[in-house]
Amino acid sequence: MAKFMVSITHAKDNSDNATVGFVVANASAASGVETVVFLTTEGVRLSSKGYADDVHEEGFAPLKQLMADFVEAEGKIWVCSPCFKKRGLDMNNLVKGATIVGGAKVVEFLTTGGSCITY
């Protein structure tokens, strides 16, 4: 089975990229492809419950809805461990479907047939 990663490096600092990243991830997950959204650098903020509630880019569904759709389509959200730690975010406040991971998990995914696009 094909594997696809969408790396998202932005949150409210570039809500266009954050939103489009999930739009593409949803296209992948809904196509039956094993799909991971990797939230890294500033993008890790999207992993906190409530953070994305007020993000709604013109021309797209609200980010909160996009993220919920992604998880419903069996997509996984991986959250960069050192990026998360650096920002002092709360591990007990992760959105549904999110898991904290480090580099090895990402490397294994990409070196065993995974492809990646970055937003």
Place this chain on the structure above:
Amino acid sequence: MSETNDQKNILPDAEIDLGEMGCGDLIIALMKALKLLKDGQVMRVRSLDSGAQADIPSWCRMRGHVFLAGPCGENNEYYYIRKGGCT
């Protein structure tokens, strides 16, 4: 902090405490530590990193080590790795 009952049945040959180390730093430290073991020996690793539960099993698969056990409760921070022959 404690170990699970399953973990208590594993006898390590060596131990390393990696504390809060995470991501690439954690993996480099693991690689160096495992190099000191012979194939088949077991390393007990203490890690407080929240990403370690995902990373250590992945790293073992990539390097040909056997991931024997890891945390399965909130108050557990130990991992057991049997060295394979690929380092």
